[in-house]
Amino acid sequence: MTKEWSPRIVAFFCNWCTYTAADLAGVSRLKYAANVRVIRLMCSGRVDPQFILDALRRGADGVLIGGCHPGDCHYVEGNYKMLRRFQLLQRMLRDLGIDERRVRLEWISAAEGEKVKTVINDMTAQIKALGPLAVPGQFAEWDAEVGALAHELRKADTADATPTEVAHA
Amino acid sequence: MDPRFADVRTGFYICHCGHNIASMVDCPAVAHYVAQLPGVTLSRDYKYMCSDPGQELIQKDIKEHNLNRVVVASCSPLLHERTFRNAVAAAGLNPFFFHMVNVREHDSWVHTDRAEATAKAKALARAAIERVARHKALEVKQVPIHPDVLVVGGGIAGIHAALTLANAGKKVYLVEREPSIGGHMAKFDKTFPTLDCAACILTPKMSEVGAHENITLWSYSEVVKMDGYVGNYSVTIKRKPRYVNEDLCTGCQECIAHCVYKEPKFADEFNEGLGRRKPVYIPFPQATPQVTLIDPEVCLNFKRGVVTGKCKQTCVEACGEKQAIDFTQKEELREIKVGTIIVATGFQTFDVRRTPQYGYGRYPNVYTALEVERLVNASGPTAGDVVLRDGRRPKAIGIIHCVGSRDRKTNRWCSRVCCMYSMKLAHLLKEHTEAEIYNFYIDIRAPGKGYEEFYDKLLDEGVHFIRGRVGEVTDWAFIPEEEGKLIIRVEDTLAGVVRRVPVDMVVLATGLEPHGDAQDVRRLFNMSCGSEGFFLERHPKLAPVNTFTDGIFIAGCAQGPRDIPDTVAQAGAAAAEALVLIDKGHIEQEPNTAHVLDDCCGCKSCLPLCPYTAITFDEATKKAVINEALCKGCGTCVGACPSGSITQNLFEDEEVFSEIEGVLAHD
Numbered sequence: 001m002t003k004e005w006s007p008r009i010v011a012f013f014c015n016w017c018t019y020t021a022a023d024l025a026g027v028s029r030l031k032y033a034a035n036v037r038v039i040r041l042m043c044s045g046r047v048d049p050q051f052i053l054d055a056l057r058r059g060a061d062g063v064l065i066g067g068c069h070p071g072d073c074h075y076v077e078g079n080y081k082m083l084r085r086f087q088l089l090q091r092m093l094r095d096l097g098i099d100e101r102r103v104r105l106e107w108i109s110a111a112e113g114e115k116v117k118t119v120i121n122d123m124t125a126q127i128k129a130l131g132p133l134a135v136p137g138q139f140a141e142w143d144a145e146v147g148a149l150a151h152e153l154r155k156a157d158t159a160d161a162t163p164t165e166v167a168h169a
Numbered sequence: 170m171d172p173r174f175a176d177v178r179t180g181f182y183i184c185h186c187g188h189n190i191a192s193m194v195d196c197p198a199v200a201h202y203v204a205q206l207p208g209v210t211l212s213r214d215y216k217y218m219c220s221d222p223g224q225e226l227i228q229k230d231i232k233e234h235n236l237n238r239v240v241v242a243s244c245s246p247l248l249h250e251r252t253f254r255n256a257v258a259a260a261g262l263n264p265f266f267f268h269m270v271n272v273r274e275h276d277s278w279v280h281t282d283r284a285e286a287t288a289k290a291k292a293l294a295r296a297a298i299e300r301v302a303r304h305k306a307l308e309v310k311q312v313p314i315h316p317d318v319l320v321v322g323g324g325i326a327g328i329h330a331a332l333t334l335a336n337a338g339k340k341v342y343l344v345e346r347e348p349s350i351g352g353h354m355a356k357f358d359k360t361f362p363t364l365d366c367a368a369c370i371l372t373p374k375m376s377e378v379g380a381h382e383n384i385t386l387w388s389y390s391e392v393v394k395m396d397g398y399v400g401n402y403s404v405t406i407k408r409k410p411r412y413v414n415e416d417l418c419t420g421c422q423e424c425i426a427h428c429v430y431k432e433p434k435f436a437d438e439f440n441e442g443l444g445r446r447k448p449v450y451i452p453f454p455q456a457t458p459q460v461t462l463i464d465p466e467v468c469l470n471f472k473r474g475v476v477t478g479k480c481k482q483t484c485v486e487a488c489g490e491k492q493a494i495d496f497t498q499k500e501e502l503r504e505i506k507v508g509t510i511i512v513a514t515g516f517q518t519f520d521v522r523r524t525p526q527y528g529y530g531r532y533p534n535v536y537t538a539l540e541v542e543r544l545v546n547a548s549g550p551t552a553g554d555v556v557l558r559d560g561r562r563p564k565a566i567g568i569i570h571c572v573g574s575r576d577r578k579t580n581r582w583c584s585r586v587c588c589m590y591s592m593k594l595a596h597l598l599k600e601h602t603e604a605e606i607y608n609f610y611i612d613i614r615a616p617g618k619g620y621e622e623f624y625d626k627l628l629d630e631g632v633h634f635i636r637g638r639v640g641e642v643t644d645w646a647f648i649p650e651e652e653g654k655l656i657i658r659v660e661d662t663l664a665g666v667v668r669r670v671p672v673d674m675v676v677l678a679t680g681l682e683p684h685g686d687a688q689d690v691r692r693l694f695n696m697s698c699g700s701e702g703f704f705l706e707r708h709p710k711l712a713p714v715n716t717f718t719d720g721i722f723i724a725g726c727a728q729g730p731r732d733i734p735d736t737v738a739q740a741g742a743a744a745a746e747a748l749v750l751i752d753k754g755h756i757e758q759e760p761n762t763a764h765v766l767d768d769c770c771g772c773k774s775c776l777p778l779c780p781y782t783a784i785t786f787d788e789a790t791k792k793a794v795i796n797e798a799l800c801k802g803c804g805t806c807v808g809a810c811p812s813g814s815i816t817q818n819l820f821e822d823e824e825v826f827s828e829i830e831g832v833l834a835h836d
Contacts, residue, residue, distance in 0.1 A: 023247060041820060
């Protein structure tokens with residue numbers, strides 16, 4: 001890699017609070033790290049744990065979920081339902097050996113453009129300190145290991161089945 | 170070639186937005202990058218995509234290049250998604266084959282490194298290209314709208330909005346928390362800069378509200394619950410007991426005259442506690458409705474809200490055959506159906522106890538501006554005679570501006586009206602007392618029709634203006650001339666000296682702030698508040714009376730401090746926005762609803778998750794069923810379904826996964 005490594009963070013922001021807050025941060029010309037890529041959903045309740053795992057699998061170094069403050073959800077309580085799933089997912093991530101600080105849930109209201117900035121900057125710095133997650137690289141490593149094993153097995157199989165050919169000069 | 174992109178012909182457009190995007194994002198480079206992505210037929214950059222030529226460009230390309238997907242990278246979809254969907258639809262393509270990329274608010278405006286911002290734009294664009302290939306044609310749902318409107322708050326904003334709608338033939342419910350409508354404006358003596366008598370211009374509107382056949386006025390009532398969605402809200406309203414039957418009371422006020430309390434004894438809310446009222450009272454002479462009410466806290470017939478019957482009940486006797494007084498009245502809940510709601514709940518004035526340095530409460534002759542409004546008013550506690558709390562008549566008066574405004578320790582915002590109302594009060598006080606008037610100001614803000622001229626007029630009248638934020642008000646005299654006076658200590662920032670100005674009366678020009686319960690009201694109506702606590706408009710420039718919840722509009726000072734002309738204009742705008750929805754007859758709903766797929770295993774996990782009870786269980790098929798009419802499209806059930814058997818239009822799993830793939834595909 002010629003370029004210096006910089007974290008890649010996928011964010012899922014709810015349409016009503018956090019996405020709007022990010023718009024406000026823009027309108028207010030606040031400046032923050034360019035590491036976060038935002039995907040808009042209607043509600044943080046829509047965030048399927050698979051989205052988070054898929055993002056990590058595809059090379060994200062962190063995932064940020066932004067929803068309305070508790071009690072303020074546009075859909076009454078989608079954010080609570082996200083919180084439930086999030087707690088469970090955090091335990092799974094720990095078991096997978098993924099530092100739980102890589103996946104973060106934040107309540108950011110439509111008025112908190114400033115918080116979008118601080119959260120993104122803070123999370124980017126945090127993940128820079130943690131270093132690359134490199135799940136795809138790990139997958140490649142495991143694939144190579146499994147591939148090598150398979151190759152060995154195939155070699156052993158063919159050795160048993162057919163007589164060894166001797167090359168003639 | 171990736172089969173996902175077979176038959177996909179995407180047109181990509183990145184907008185320069187003048188320099189807004191182009192200065193930080195290399196737009197041609199992004200267009201160039203996108204051009205080689207799968208499924209992309211053409212890729213362009215253009216100066217202003219939202220302009221007519223920009224939209225025509227898309228439409229021409231759809232026709233000439235047979236595009237079946239369109240992606241525009243420009244500003245926030247919350248701003249222009251509708252614009253581009255309409256443009257796409259006008260060219261004959263289903264509008265949901267469009268996707269928008271936010272490279273302005275989320276990119277060019279917030280980053281400082283052009284290479285990084287450009288890389289981010291490429292990643293976001295790629296995500297959209299991947300996603301849009303999965304889009305499906307969708308139909309916009311049309312739902313009928315209930316034509317009735319609820320207006321919350323009976324100040325000038327609510328009154329004007331209600332009258333506008335009622336005059337257009339719509340049925341309006343006007344709900345006011347206080348016993349009478351009129352709000353703050355009813356308390357004002359005159360209005361700036363024309364010096365119109367506030368009551369003279371307001372009370373005709375109030376009586377029109379009271380008499381209007383299309384307006385149901387519920388004063389002394391509060392909204393306690395709101396359910397439903399645009400076009401179909403059901404609202405529960407609490408009607409507090411006034412112990413006087415509104416339908417029977419004629420407003421003759423005989424009950425007040427015959428109350429066992431011969432003299433008014435209790436602090437009068439309307440006169441800011443400067444006057445006195447009886448336990449049975451009418452808030453002010455022009456109160457609408459013209460109905461008395463009984464204060465159970467002080468009425469002898471009650472103790473802790475329970476009827477004791479210990480009073481002779483001379484009021485009941487005086488009421489006679491009308492039998493309007495009803496001590497058994499209870500709180501009532503009424504449920505109404507409306508299609509749209511206008512929230513005009515106003516403001517509260519800054520609590521001056523938060524600035525103890527100005528001596529309010531410690532020195533009797535320190536007044537708030539609202540108290541002075543009542544003091545100079547002909548129907549006020551002193552019938553317009555400016556007599557101080559200690560019985561003296563002031564010879565010198567100091568008006569302190571920006572109390573609870575433009576102050577890092579209290580409220581940071583400018584309350585917009587205080588300069589003007591301070592000058593109005595200066596004029597009125599001078600007229601009433603011929604005293605020397607000193608205004609202590611930070612800046613004079615007089616931006617309005619005739620406002621600067623009013624300031625000039627005051628300078629001509631010999632009112633003094635001293636530039637500087639007042640440090641404190643004290644009674645500690647240094648010289649004999651200061652004895653018995655209130656001394657205003659201030660740094661005169663124009664002269665560069667610290668002054669001590671002895672006066673007899675101090676007026677605090679209190680700022681405007683959100684109501685203490687604004688957060689509760691916000692939750693009730695599913696709105697947002699800005700950081701200072703005023704209700705948040707959908708867009709500060711282009712949707713100033715809309716909120717993020719469709720069908721809920723805001724007007725007046727609940728949205729931010731403003732003067733009466735601006736409030737009335739905004740109330741009219743809110744009424745017009747409601748009329749737009751009502752007269753259209755139906756609401757077009759975003760088709761982002763969820764539906765259950767055939768492989769539902771019937772685990773019922775989703776049933777308790779839906780806040781709208783849109784999901785039911787079909788015992789015959791043993792599968793969950795979503796009622797599309799009730800679904801609001803949050804997608805919570807979709808995210809929670811363990812078997813992935815629920816899907817959400819516009820946010821299908823595959824669409825989101827391809828977006829994830831897209832944002833991470835670019836280095």
